[in-house]
Every structure is written in structure tokens, then in C-alpha cells.
Amino acid sequence: MEYYSSHINKLIEEFSRLPGIGAKSAQRLAFHVLNMPKDQVDQLANAIVNAKANVQYCKCCYTLTDQEICPICKNPKRNHQVIMVVENTRDLAAYEKTGKFDGVYHVLHGAISPMLGIGPDDIRLKELMQRITKEEIEEVIIATNSSLEGETTAMYISKLIKPTGIRVSRIASGVPVGGDLEYIDEVTLLRALEGRVEL
Amino acid sequence: MEYYSSHINKLIEEFSRLPGIGAKSAQRLAFHVLNMPKDQVDQLANAIVNAKANVQYCKCCYTLTDQEICPICKNPKRNHQVIMVVENTRDLAAYEKTGKFDGVYHVLHGAISPMLGIGPDDIRLKELMQRITKEEIEEVIIATNSSLEGETTAMYISKLIKPTGIRVSRIASGVPVGGDLEYIDEVTLLRALEGRVEL
Numbered sequence: 017m018e019y020y021s022s023h024i025n026k027l028i029e030e031f032s033r034l035p036g037i038g039a040k041s042a043q044r045l046a047f048h049v050l051n052m053p054k055d056q057v058d059q060l061a062n063a064i065v066n067a068k069a070n071v072q073y074c075k076c077c078y079t080l081t082d083q084e085i086c087p088i089c090k091n092p093k094r095n096h097q098v099i100m101v102v103e104n105t106r107d108l109a110a111y112e113k114t115g116k117f118d119g120v121y122h123v124l125h126g127a128i129s130p131m132l133g134i135g136p137d138d139i140r141l142k143e144l145m146q147r148i149t150k151e152e153i154e155e156v157i158i159a160t161n162s163s164l165e166g167e168t169t170a171m172y173i174s175k176l177i178k179p180t181g182i183r184v185s186r187i188a189s190g191v192p193v194g195g196d197l198e199y200i201d202e203v204t205l206l207r208a209l210e211g212r213v214e215l
Numbered sequence: 216m217e218y219y220s221s222h223i224n225k226l227i228e229e230f231s232r233l234p235g236i237g238a239k240s241a242q243r244l245a246f247h248v249l250n251m252p253k254d255q256v257d258q259l260a261n262a263i264v265n266a267k268a269n270v271q272y273c274k275c276c277y278t279l280t281d282q283e284i285c286p287i288c289k290n291p292k293r294n295h296q297v298i299m300v301v302e303n304t305r306d307l308a309a310y311e312k313t314g315k316f317d318g319v320y321h322v323l324h325g326a327i328s329p330m331l332g333i334g335p336d337d338i339r340l341k342e343l344m345q346r347i348t349k350e351e352i353e354e355v356i357i358a359t360n361s362s363l364e365g366e367t368t369a370m371y372i373s374k375l376i377k378p379t380g381i382r383v384s385r386i387a388s389g390v391p392v393g394g395d396l397e398y399i400d401e402v403t404l405l406r407a408l409e410g411r412v413e414l
């Protein structure tokens with residue numbers, strides 16, 4: 017790495033910190049950026065800074081958005097009595113793409129993982145419970161991933177909500193076990209939604 | 216994509232323009248950036264802008280560097296009568312890592328490719344010929360990749376230089392045919408250098 021100038025090394029280092037980008041890919045990206053026209057380089061840098069500066073958590077469902085309350089939570093046509101609980105914003109987008117779910121969401125930003133030391137207080141679970149007590153909720157659909165962490169989180173949430181009398185359901189096992197929600201095709205996602213079972 | 220805010224979409228779009236980054240990876244990178252602390256995000260953006268602003272072509276060998284003349288061209292201990300011609304700065308770095316080549320370089324920034332419409336005028340070949348006429352050169356070692364484009368470029372350069380009486384050599388076929396120079400181990404690179412044959 018000492019064969020490049022310090023600015024190139026710094027850029028390679030920054031790229032290699034991103035997930036899924038190894039040393040060779042980081043070099044390739046760095047030299048690609050150096051060969052890009054200046055306005056495109058500025059666009060890339062600005063997109064990074066602007067996204068970080070303007071994107072915040074929705075005060076209601078905690079998805080990432082550029083408004084105080086996200087468009088889904090604001091929409092009066094959505095059914096605000098049905099909350100789908102997902103692990104992250106990409107999973108929310110995966111269900112939105114099906115176009116068939118008209119309820120609202122709650123984004124946990126993670127899943128309970130004793131292995132990684134992530135407990136119930138490290139995800140947006142307290143916020144979900146507050147919503148449930150404040151608002152009039154009919155059903156909570158738990159759409160965490162069908163991984164060990166996702167299942168653990170689903171069981172934990174269902175045990176918390178059951179005593180309140182609100183219906184709690186889990187998306188069906190149409191989602192392949194061990195799979196990551198965001199990589200699954202829309203038909204499978206819909207099957208899982210239709211076949212949800214009460215917990 | 217319309218399920219994310221415009222700033223997130225813009226960031227995903229910018230990432231997906233980079234080489235080797237598809238739609239899913241771009242999403243993953245974008246959300247990773249959004250979850251990074253602000254100072255790390257600024258570091259990444261600054262590294263991109265600074266590299267582009269401060270890195271230029273060396274006026275002598277055309278490698279990417281942050282000085283007018285790169286440290287290798289400036290170094291009086293290097294043998295300035297032997298020029299190794301490479302396709303890009305990463306290939307230069309690959310040979311520098313062997314630590315056994317004490318000559319200087321010339322970076323073409325590409326290879327002749329009739330398929331892609333890249334001709335001799337689109338790479339830094341004119342600049343190489345100017346160096347050869349101005350400076351006292353003993354040998355030109357052609358270390359372009361052993362791909363079709365690299366071989367074509369090597370043949371083209373050797374035909375240009377031969378009439379001047381300067382010795383022209385090609386790194387040996389220790390480099391596997393079809394291989395990309397920057398991915399090859401140092402021992403193979405050294406073998407190829409030692410076994411070079413006169414063209």
C-alpha cells in the first residue's frame with residue numbers, strides 16, 4: 017500500500033471499511049473514483065453527506081426517512097390498527113414492493129441475539145410497546161427474518177403482547193428457514209403474509 | 216426503490232454506479248452508511264473528494280500521485296535508463312511490491328483494444344515515445360497484461376521502438392495467459408521479470 021500516495025491510501029482504507037468490500041475491491045473502487053469526472057465524484061460525496069444529514073428515524077415507526085413522520089405513517093388510507101414489525105428498513109421496502117399490505121410498520125433496527133450481545137433494550141421494542149398502549153391496535157404481524165435471531169425476537173415480542181389481548185401473528189413459513197427477508201421474491205413474501213398463523 | 220426517501224435513493228443510485236456493485240449491494244452499502252457515526256461518514260466523503268482533488272498524473276511516468284513528479288521518478292537511486300511499461304497504477308504497485316525492480320515506469324492507463332474502440336492515441340503511448348527520444352534509455356520492458364489487449368499493445372509498442380535501436384523486452388509468460396497482473400503472486404511476477412525475452 018506504500019506504493020500509492022497518501023490520498024489514494026486513505027481512500028482505499030475508507031472503502032475497505034464498508035461491508036463486503038475487501039482489499040482488492042477497495043483498490044478497484046478507489047482507482048475507479050480517481051478516473052471519474054470531477055462532477056460525478058462530487059455527486060457521490062454529496063450523496064453520502066446529504067443522506068446522513070437529512071435522513072432520520074420516523075418518530076412513529078422508526079423507519080429511515082427524510083421527514084419527521086414517514087409517508088406511510090402519515091397516509092390516512094393505510095390501516096393504522098395493523099402493525100407489521102420488521103427488522104430493518106430494507107425489509108419494510110421488501111413488503112411495500114408487494115403492494116398488498118395496507119397496514120403500517122414498526123422497524124426494530126435489529127433482532128435479539130444473545131450470541132452478539134444484542135438484548136431487547138438494544139432494538140426499538142420499547143417504542144413498539146408504547147405504540148401498542150397509546151394507539152388502538154387490532155393486530156401485530158411479526159415479520160422478522162426466519163433466522164435464529166428473528167425467531168427469538170418473534171417469540172419474545174409475542175410473549176410481551178399476548179397479555180394485552182391484541183392479536184399477534186407471525187408471517188408463515190413460506191419464507192425459507194435461514195433466509196434473509198430482503199432477498200426473497202414477492203410471491204413467496206405474499207404467501208407468507210396470507211398464511212400467517214396466530215401465536 | 217420508491218419506498219425509500221429521495222436521499223436514500225440517491226445514495227443507492229450513486230453506489231450502484233461503481234464497478235462490481237449491483238442493486239442489492241448498493242442498498243446494503245447505503246444503509247450501512249446511514250448507520251455509521253457522522254464523523255466516519257464525513258471521513259469517507261472527504262477521502263473521496265480529497266483523493267480526486269489532490270491526485271494527479273506524474274508529469275514523467277503518468278502514474279497517479281499527489282506530486283508533480285512521483286517519488287519513483289524523483290528517486291536518483293533508481294535506474295532511469297530502464298522503463299517498465301504497465302497498463303495502470305495498480306500494476307505498477309504490483310511490481311513495486313516485489314521490491315526487486317529498480318528501474319522506472321511508464322503507465323499507459325489502458326491497452327489497445329479494437330473491440331472497445333481504444334486505439335494507440337487513447338493511451339499514454341505518445342508520451343512514452345517522447346520520453347524515449349528525449350532521455351537516454353537502455354531498455355523498455357513491456358509489462359502489459361497477458362490478455363488479448365495487453366499482447367496487442369506489447370506488439371504495437373515493440374514495433375514502434377525497435378527502429379530506434381533500444382532493447383525492447385516482454386515479461387515472460389510466467390504470468391498465466393488471460394490473467395490480470397494485479398492478482399498474481401509476487402514469485403510469479405519475479406519469474407516473469409527474470410525470464411523476459413527480447414522482442
